[in-house]
Amino acid sequence: MSKYLINGGKPLNGEINIQGAKNSVLPILSASLLTQQKVVIRNVPRLRDVDNMLKILKNLGVDYQFEDNVVVITPSTLSSYEIPSGLARELRSSIFLLGSVLAREKRAKVAYPGGCDIGLRPIDLHIKALKEMGVKIVEGGGYVYCDAENMEPSSITLDYPSVGATENVMLLATAIDGVTTIANSAEEPEIEDLQNFINAMGGEVSGAGTPFLKIKGGKPLKSVDYTVMPDRIEAGTFIIGTVLTGGEVLLKGARADHLNALFSKIQKWDCKIEWSGGNILVSASGKRGELGIIETKPYPGFPTDLQAEICVLGAVANGSTMIVENLFETRYKHIPELQKMGAQVKVKDRIAVFNGVKELTGAEVNAFDLRGGAGLVLAGLIARGVTEVNNVHFIERGYEDFDIKLRKLGADIIKK
Numbered sequence: 001m002s003k004y005l006i007n008g009g010k011p012l013n014g015e016i017n018i019q020g021a022k023n024s025v026l027p028i029l030s031a032s033l034l035t036q037q038k039v040v041i042r043n044v045p046r047l048r049d050v051d052n053m054l055k056i057l058k059n060l061g062v063d064y065q066f067e068d069n070v071v072v073i074t075p076s077t078l079s080s081y082e083i084p085s086g087l088a089r090e091l092r093s094s095i096f097l098l099g100s101v102l103a104r105e106k107r108a109k110v111a112y113p114g115g116c117d118i119g120l121r122p123i124d125l126h127i128k129a130l131k132e133m134g135v136k137i138v139e140g141g142g143y144v145y146c147d148a149e150n151m152e153p154s155s156i157t158l159d160y161p162s163v164g165a166t167e168n169v170m171l172l173a174t175a176i177d178g179v180t181t182i183a184n185s186a187e188e189p190e191i192e193d194l195q196n197f198i199n200a201m202g203g204e205v206s207g208a209g210t211p212f213l214k215i216k217g218g219k220p221l222k223s224v225d226y227t228v229m230p231d232r233i234e235a236g237t238f239i240i241g242t243v244l245t246g247g248e249v250l251l252k253g254a255r256a257d258h259l260n261a262l263f264s265k266i267q268k269w270d271c272k273i274e275w276s277g278g279n280i281l282v283s284a285s286g287k288r289g290e291l292g293i294i295e296t297k298p299y300p301g302f303p304t305d306l307q308a309e310i311c312v313l314g315a316v317a318n319g320s321t322m323i324v325e326n327l328f329e330t331r332y333k334h335i336p337e338l339q340k341m342g343a344q345v346k347v348k349d350r351i352a353v354f355n356g357v358k359e360l361t362g363a364e365v366n367a368f369d370l371r372g373g374a375g376l377v378l379a380g381l382i383a384r385g386v387t388e389v390n391n392v393h394f395i396e397r398g399y400e401d402f403d404i405k406l407r408k409l410g411a412d413i414i415k416k
């Protein structure tokens with residue numbers, strides 16, 4: 001298992017390109033099955049999750065090429081409706097292959113999905129919505145068996161604005177003649193990227209970015225050449241890193257309008273965020289500020305995927321910081337690792353309270369999930385001495401060339 005060795009104390013300066021959004025690419029790869037014609041997807045980051053999704057498509061009989069961040073897919077060769085359990089258990093996003101495979105094959109079989117161990121990750125909202133669309137579902141032996149022969153346009157109301165459940169309904173609804181609506185739909189930017197992708201194929205989806213989506217389905221979808229939007233979580237991770245270390249970093253191809261919740265939280269730190277022409281410039285003195293209370297919420301609230309990263313700011317902030325993780329039950333696995341580095345923090349259920357310390361000390365720590373691992377790297381950037389972050393394969397699920405980009409910005413980090 002690879003690890004990062006980080007010698008802390010170096011400011012971040014320079015410029016990096018922000019990768020395509022992991023959480024857009026994954027549903028868009030699934031949506032590519034909605035047509036029989038060639039699909040070209042650009043700005044695709046080289047990530048373990050992307051590789052696993054492509055392996056699942058290959059298992060379904062779909063050929064692809066992937067080079068220079070461009071994926072070319074031939075969806076006409078789809079020859080199976082059974083999503084392989086090994087890969088499905090590795091990848092949470094396998095669950096929204098359900099919607100597109102059902103759209104094409106009217107049948108699907110998928111194992112309960114896996115992914116990062118940050119909570120129960122149920123799929124009850126997916127199942128409930130698909131059943132309301134007329135899909136017959138039988139669950140057993142760790143698998144979900146679906147039959148969509150009698151699917152019909154429906155008015156769905158999600159009990160919770162689940163990103164994945166919203167995406168699954170969008171995908172299946174494109175193949176149902178008539179209008180399907182989703183109330184209390186997720187409003188994340190990745191939903192808008194998926195809407196734009198489906199519409200670029202000739203679909204008719206509207207309402208992304210609001211809690212009400214409308215999908216007019218039944219038309220055959222066609223070939224598309226699409227560029228994925230930038231990854232707001234990667235951009236947020238580098239912004240937090242720069243605020244922590246001090247310095248000036250230009251994030252090229254980043255969308256500031258996706259990060260308002262983060263900007264509003266770091267405004268009490270001595271930093272300036274400017275944006276123009278699709279780039280974000282963050283400059284910071286490295287002087288500590290206050291954070292106060294941070295509650296993770298569905299978009300446009302503070303993103304749960306930046307919770308582990310903002311914990312590091314909390315660990316060294318002036319005064320005390322309260323973090324409330326409202327989305328996932330066990331998304332604090334990075335906290336005992338931060339305590340090894342000297343963080344003063346108490347956790348009770350979904351609440352973590354930090355008393356800011358002057359500095360963190362390098363230590364051997366373990367990543368247990370993607371974003372927790374990224375947070376530990378940020379802690380290593382400011383810790384006194386050397387930090388060893390183990391299990392970097394978790395981090396490589398979602399960050400392309402993370403150590404290379406940080407080194408380019410002046411961090412003393414190597415991968416072993």
Ligand code: EPZ
Nearest residue numbers: 023093121122123124125126162163164165304305327328
């Ligand atoms: C997506 O996961 C993202 N993953 C996650 O990013 C992100 O944290 C999450 O949305 C929230 O923004 C991808 O897009 C591939 P949800 P998803 O369904 O779709 C509960 C990362 O680090 N829920 O919105 O799985 C669920 O348990 C990853 O990049 C049900 O109860 O998230 C959670 O508490 C991690 N039943 C909440 O809803 C369901 O059927 C949010 O889940 C589905 C979800």
